[in-house]
Amino acid sequence: MSDALLAVRNLSVQFTTYGQTNQVLKGVSLDVPARSQIALVGESGSGKTVTMRAIMGLLRTPPAKVTSGEIFYDGHDLLTMPTKERLKLRGTAMSMVFQDPMSSLNPVFTIADQMGTILKYADRRLGRSRGNRERMARVHEVLGQVRMRDPERVSRSYPIMLSGGMRQRVLIAMALLSEPKLLIADEPGTALDVTTQAQILKLLKDLVEERGLALLMITHNLGVVRETSNYVYVMNKGVVVEHRPTADLFEAPRDDYTRALIAAVPRLTGGTSFGKAGAAA
Amino acid sequence: MEFLLFLVRRILWSILVLVGLSIVIFAIARVVPGDPARMALGPTATAQQVADLQEKLGLNKPIVEQYGMFIAGLSQGDLGRSLLTERPVNDDIRETFGATFELVLATITLAFVFGVPLGVAAARWKDKWPDTLVRILAIFSAVTPSFFAALLLQILAGYVLHILPTTGRLPHNMEFVASVTGLLTVDSLLAGRLDVFGEALRYLLLPATALALATMGQIARITRSSMIDVSSQDYIEASRAFGVPEPIRVFKYMLRPSFVPPLTILGLEFASLIGNAFVVELVFAWPGIASYGIRTILQKDLNAVMGVVMVSGVFFVLVNLVIDVLVGFVDPRVRIRGSR
Amino acid sequence: MASETISTTPPRRLSNAYQNWYRFSRNPTAVIGAAIVILAILAAILAPWITPHPDHVGAVVNFRARHLPPSAEYWFGTDNVGRDIFTRVIFGLRISLLLALVVLGIAIPVGTTLGLLAGYFGGWVEIVIMRLTDIALAIPPLVMALAVAAVLSPDLINSMLAIAALWWTWHTRLIYSITRQLRTQEFVEAAETLGASKFHILFREILPNCVSALAVKTSLDAGFVILVGASLSFLGLGIQPPTPDLGTMVASGSAFLPDYWWESVLPGAAILIVALGFNLLGDGLRDLFDVQEVR
Numbered sequence A: 001m002s003d004a005l006l007a008v009r010n011l012s013v014q015f016t017t018y019g020q021t022n023q024v025l026k027g028v029s030l031d032v033p034a035r036s037q038i039a040l041v042g043e044s045g046s047g048k049t050v051t052m053r054a055i056m057g058l059l060r061t062p063p064a065k066v067t068s069g070e071i072f073y074d075g076h077d078l079l080t081m082p083t084k085e086r087l088k089l090r091g092t093a094m095s096m097v098f099q100d101p102m103s104s105l106n107p108v109f110t111i112a113d114q115m116g117t118i119l120k121y122a123d124r125r126l127g128r129s130r131g132n133r134e135r136m137a138r139v140h141e142v143l144g145q146v147r148m149r150d151p152e153r154v155s156r157s158y159p160i161m162l163s164g165g166m167r168q169r170v171l172i173a174m175a176l177l178s179e180p181k182l183l184i185a186d187e188p189g190t191a192l193d194v195t196t197q198a199q200i201l202k203l204l205k206d207l208v209e210e211r212g213l214a215l216l217m218i219t220h221n222l223g224v225v226r227e228t229s230n231y232v233y234v235m236n237k238g239v240v241v242e243h244r245p246t247a248d249l250f251e252a253p254r255d256d257y258t259r260a261l262i263a264a265v266p267r268l269t270g271g272t273s274f275g276k277a278g279a280a281a
Numbered sequence B: 001m002e003f004l005l006f007l008v009r010r011i012l013w014s015i016l017v018l019v020g021l022s023i024v025i026f027a028i029a030r031v032v033p034g035d036p037a038r039m040a041l042g043p044t045a046t047a048q049q050v051a052d053l054q055e056k057l058g059l060n061k062p063i064v065e066q067y068g069m070f071i072a073g074l075s076q077g078d079l080g081r082s083l084l085t086e087r088p089v090n091d092d093i094r095e096t097f098g099a100t101f102e103l104v105l106a107t108i109t110l111a112f113v114f115g116v117p118l119g120v121a122a123a124r125w126k127d128k129w130p131d132t133l134v135r136i137l138a139i140f141s142a143v144t145p146s147f148f149a150a151l152l153l154q155i156l157a158g159y160v161l162h163i164l165p166t167t168g169r170l171p172h173n174m175e176f177v178a179s180v181t182g183l184l185t186v187d188s189l190l191a192g193r194l195d196v197f198g199e200a201l202r203y204l205l206l207p208a209t210a211l212a213l214a215t216m217g218q219i220a221r222i223t224r225s226s227m228i229d230v231s232s233q234d235y236i237e238a239s240r241a242f243g244v245p246e247p248i249r250v251f252k253y254m255l256r257p258s259f260v261p262p263l264t265i266l267g268l269e270f271a272s273l274i275g276n277a278f279v280v281e282l283v284f285a286w287p288g289i290a291s292y293g294i295r296t297i298l299q300k301d302l303n304a305v306m307g308v309v310m311v312s313g314v315f316f317v318l319v320n321l322v323i324d325v326l327v328g329f330v331d332p333r334v335r336i337r338g339s340r
Numbered sequence C: 001m002a003s004e005t006i007s008t009t010p011p012r013r014l015s016n017a018y019q020n021w022y023r024f025s026r027n028p029t030a031v032i033g034a035a036i037v038i039l040a041i042l043a044a045i046l047a048p049w050i051t052p053h054p055d056h057v058g059a060v061v062n063f064r065a066r067h068l069p070p071s072a073e074y075w076f077g078t079d080n081v082g083r084d085i086f087t088r089v090i091f092g093l094r095i096s097l098l099l100a101l102v103v104l105g106i107a108i109p110v111g112t113t114l115g116l117l118a119g120y121f122g123g124w125v126e127i128v129i130m131r132l133t134d135i136a137l138a139i140p141p142l143v144m145a146l147a148v149a150a151v152l153s154p155d156l157i158n159s160m161l162a163i164a165a166l167w168w169t170w171h172t173r174l175i176y177s178i179t180r181q182l183r184t185q186e187f188v189e190a191a192e193t194l195g196a197s198k199f200h201i202l203f204r205e206i207l208p209n210c211v212s213a214l215a216v217k218t219s220l221d222a223g224f225v226i227l228v229g230a231s232l233s234f235l236g237l238g239i240q241p242p243t244p245d246l247g248t249m250v251a252s253g254s255a256f257l258p259d260y261w262w263e264s265v266l267p268g269a270a271i272l273i274v275a276l277g278f279n280l281l282g283d284g285l286r287d288l289f290d291v292q293e294v295r
Helices: A048-056 A083-089 A111-125 A132-145 A151-156 A164-176 A194-211 A222-228 A246-251 A256-264 B002-031 B036-041 B047-057 B063-075 B089-124 B129-143 B146-160 B184-190 B194-231 B234-241 B246-258 B260-283 B289-298 B302-330 B332-338 C012-025 C028-045 C085-121 C123-138 C141-151 C156-182 C186-193 C198-234 C246-254 C262-289
Strands: A006-017 A020-032 A037-041 A064-073 A094-097 A182-186 A214-219 A231-236 A239-245
Touching (some): A006 A048, A020 A048, A020 A064, A020 A239, A037 A048, A037 A222, A048 A064, A048 A094, A048 A214, A094 A164, A094 B234, A111 A132, A111 A151, A111 A164, A111 B246, A132 A151, A132 A164, A182 A194, A194 A214, A214 A222, A222 A246, A231 A246, A231 A256, A239 A246, A239 A256, B002 B063, B002 B302, B002 B332, B002 C123, B002 C141, B036 B047, B089 B129, B089 B184, B089 B194, B089 B246, B089 B260, B089 B289, B089 B302, B129 B194, B129 C262, B146 B194, B146 B260, B146 C246, B146 C262, B194 B246, B194 B260, B246 B260, B260 B289, B260 C123, B289 B302, B289 C141, B302 B332, B302 C123, B302 C141, C012 C028, C012 C262, C028 C085, C028 C262, C085 C198, C085 C246, C085 C262, C123 C156, C141 C156, C141 C198, C198 C262, C246 C262
Parallel strands (some): A037 A214, A037 A231, A182 A214
Antiparallel strands (some): A006 A020, A006 A064
């Protein structure tokens, strides 16, 4: 066991559908130290999403089943701790930034309502209490932190009234509500245009650095990896095939799969540069 | 503001539908049969009697002019005189509509109060026994003819168990006139007559249940499938990740967006609900507009029949208007897009 | 998930019919539904040869045998003039099925064509047709049939026409929504670019894509039309006595409730079961074709 904030050890997960069993994760290990920026990269089906869902406790069991391994947060194994304890961490100690700003917000409730509800139950889990007004103040504060110009107006809006970029920022704000130590970001901004995505990634990076958070960035995009991480894990077919400092990886990829991934990135300016964010998107 | 625009559009729409409806009804009544006066008076009437009645009702004027008169009357809420009773059709309908309205209101309430929770339960325990049970229930309620459901309920509750009255709206020895809203349950409360209220409810229960069954099944089925649909949405997953507890997720975040399809279905199916009300009223001797309609139809009382069809059409349009407002209320996307 | 990369798709076309049959036969609701429907149709066609008292369809009177409860000789008992109810129920199926056949035989071609036109051409064609469906939707078919019966005369033909005159609207709405989605699809645009006629595009390119949804709808609708028809004859507006009709039998039998319950309950149950058969079949087809909710 390491002293990392989040440590995944030898995690194996299988899925059983229609009587067929698939080993989706085969002994995955990774470390996210406090205040670090880690990327987990792989193509669809590589197991990166399953890893993320296992960490967040979002796997549906069945069909999924954790067959072996541990996930330590702050030294406590999430998989063996009582459900109640684990729920305390969800959305509070570790929080998630969702991928698709169009579909990850409930269309029939205002932003204030959705963020307020999240905060209310996060508070309750942590044994805190806050009045309605204080809660709204906190919502507005966080919306301001994600550089929303008019937090009060935004909070009164329904998702349909906001642009994609604004919705993505709301999703980041949601993750920040209870001041988590670890942010897990699932390809944020992939659904947006390249310029907006670049802004979102920049914002995320700034926020993480400003408040000293740890970031685990899940992505299939090597451009995003380069922009947002200093250490990277490469996954393929349920296995971590390679992990090392991000800069190293681009200099001298060791694994064949990694090399293939890097080669697959279209070059925009010639040479070995990777188009800024979104080249492979 | 957006909402107001949305409403205005819907109201204009409804007026258009009503105009179309009036043309259809007028066409059926005046163009198809030939001579309504002869039909009303029967084959034994003399030519003079027929001519007199034609004169009186304006039947000898050109068709377009007759339609003009019909519309002019309609716009003032005047449906003409019954060919037989010579009473204004309005009065007849006003007297009977309250009973039908009460029945339909109770029916919709029952259908939602039972249909939605059943659908939620089926979705929550998908592919488990509650789901199977609800699906069987939904199918049977959809395929049971209303008159058959009515008869079975009558046999069961009225004859076998002797727990509920099987015909009428109130016991014969109970004196009460619903004069304010026409709804016995409401008017009795307004008058402070709890005894009447209790009886009115007892009499209402069987017919409303018989009529509600089909709608309830549909609502349960639609609620189930839309809950399942919504439950796989990213935003539900997100609320799970943020630690929103399951009851809030199910009854707030899932139920509200799932509420639109059942409402829409109620609107679409409302016509067949009115149709079923005709048979159910007959079985339970419920003194509503349907009973009146069947009486007048058997007597070939054309003005009255047109009135009944028009009123059920207006009822449909109004209910759909209310549903549209409710849908707009439940789902902001509808009212924001609807106004554009 | 990870299985995507491993699984291989079997050659579809060759085994399509077999696959469909296999999936169908594994779906209990669909199989039960199909069995009920086939049985009902066969019974209706073969009624004169398979019923114990085929002469009881007419105005036969046998007062000695009136109001007899179900027994080995009279499976469903006898009615108030001593006729075998089982025989009359089987013959009554003929009317119910005929009604469904005629109504849908009119409503489907009309509704489908209008839906194709409205969905493909858009503009004023769409506005006129879809407003018409809004109007038709506002009139309960049962009430329409009542009105027509009042104007003309209460009989089966008039009732069928009255129901058909409103029923097309459901098919129009269904086909319209599919056509609108297909209008901008590449295969339609390709056909347009190649200069295919409008007729070809509507009926050869778009219509085949509506068939599975139509099949589901038709099966479900057959059940609902039978229910409306039964309600009409329950009100005395269907085919006139002595021809056996299920709704009429329920109505006349209900006069003898609760003592002679079989006279109304068993014909009523027959309506329910036929409607159930069409409904289960429709549900099964929906699962098979993976069609969305259509009603």
